[in-house]
Amino acid sequence: MNDQxxxxxxxxxxxxxxxxxxxxxxISAPTAxxxxxxxxxxxxxxxxxxxxNAPDAPDYFIYLWLLVLxxxxxxxxxxxxxxANKRHEPVFSPSMKAALTALAPAFIAGAAFTFxxxxxxxxxxxxxxxxxxxxVFYGLGLLATSHFAPRSLTLLGWAFLIxxxxxxxxxxxxxxxxFITPEIGNHLGIYFMAITFGLFHLIYAACxxxxxxxxxxx
Numbered sequence: 001m002n003d004q005x006x007x008x009x010x011x012x013x014x015x016x017x018x019x020x021x022x023x024x025x026x027i028s029a030p031t032a033x034x035x036x037x038x039x040x041x042x043x044x045x046x047x048x049x050x051x052x053n054a055p056d057a058p059d060y061f062i063y064l065w066l067l068v069l070x071x072x073x074x075x076x077x078x079x080x081x082x083x084a085n086k087r088h089e090p091v092f093s094p095s096m097k098a099a100l101t102a103l104a105p106a107f108i109a110g111a112a113f114t115f116x117x118x119x120x121x122x123x124x125x126x127x128x129x130x131x132x133x134x135x136v137f138y139g140l141g142l143l144a145t146s147h148f149a150p151r152s153l154t155l156l157g158w159a160f161l162i163x164x165x166x167x168x169x170x171x172x173x174x175x176x177x178x179f180i181t182p183e184i185g186n187h188l189g190i191y192f193m194a195i196t197f198g199l200f201h202l203i204y205a206a207c208x209x210x211x212x213x214x215x216x217x218x
Contacts, residue, residue, distance in 0.1 A: 028076075028153065028204075028208065029204070029205045029208045029209045029210060030075070030079050030205070031072065031075055031076040031079055032201040032202070032204045032205040032208075033201070033202065033205040033209075034071070034072055034075040034076075035068070035072040035075075035197065035201045036197070036198050036199070036200075036201030036202035036204075036205060037198075037202070038068045038071055038072060039068055039193065039194065039197035039198035039201065040194055040198040040199075040202075042064050042065060042067070042068045042193075043190050043191075043193055043194035043198060045064065046060070046061065046064055046190050047187060047190060061127045061130065061189075061190075062114070062118065062130065065130070065134075065193070068197075080096070098148070099145060099148075099149075102141075102144040102145045102148075103141045103142075103144060103145065105141075105144065106137045106138070106140040106141035106144060107137065107138075107141050109137055110133065110134060110137030110138065110141075113133050113137065114130070114133075114134075117129060117130070117133075127187075127188075127189030127190055127193075128171065128188060128189040129189075130189065130193075131167065131188075131189035131190070131192040131193050131196075132164050132167055132168060132171075132192075134193075134197075135160040135161070135163055135164045135167075135192075135196045135197070136160070136161060136164045138157075138160050138197075139156075139157045139158065139159070139160030139161035139164065140157070140161065141157070142154065142156055142157030142160070143157040143158065143161070145157075150208075152204065152207065152208045156200065156204050159196075159200050160196055160200065163192070163195065163196050163200075164196075167188070167192050170188065171188070
């Protein structure tokens with residue numbers, strides 16, 4: 001395949017992705033709902049069972065959120081397979097490969113960041129570091145798909161990225177903010193995880209949930 005043919009195939013793939021923006025919303029909305037509910041549940045569990053003992057058991061933070069990741073990824077895979085079967089398409093179509101290629105750099109960097117941080121040992125700041133790092137990598141991954149994904153995913157990516165910057169500012173100037181009480185400050189990381197991966201995903205699911213006939217649109 002020469003350069004012109006590769007360019008034409010790339011343009012065809014992007015065109016297919018753009019034409020199927022509604023389908024992407026139809027798939028990602030249920031996934032966002034599952035991820036949002038699991039994230040809120042994980043936040044509540046952590047605050048209830050581990051919040052007061054976080055300095056003695058910081059590892060539970062990453063274990064809990066890795067479980068959320070695995071369950072959400074499993075649900076997403078299920079929705080993708082069901083959607084592909086309904087459209088009589090292969091699961092790993094050129095469109096899917098293009099989407100995974102766009103997401104891969106940010107997600108691989110996030111995995112390396114988590115592995116490196118875990119290797120040097122967790123401490124009481126683990127939840128704060130992860131609650132900044134994970135939304136950053138996730139937001140960058142979503143923004144990497146902005147040239148073919150629906151606008152809603154791009155907005156979600158910006159929401160995650162901007163929220164991480166806000167958290168950095170809160171950490172920097174938290175002592176001067178009247179609404180940052182000692183109790184909130186002690187659990188700031190888990191609150192941000194609940195807002196970003198929990199609340200943002202639920203809002204996204206509510207705004208993009210497929211309406212009647214949406215799944216049949218091109």
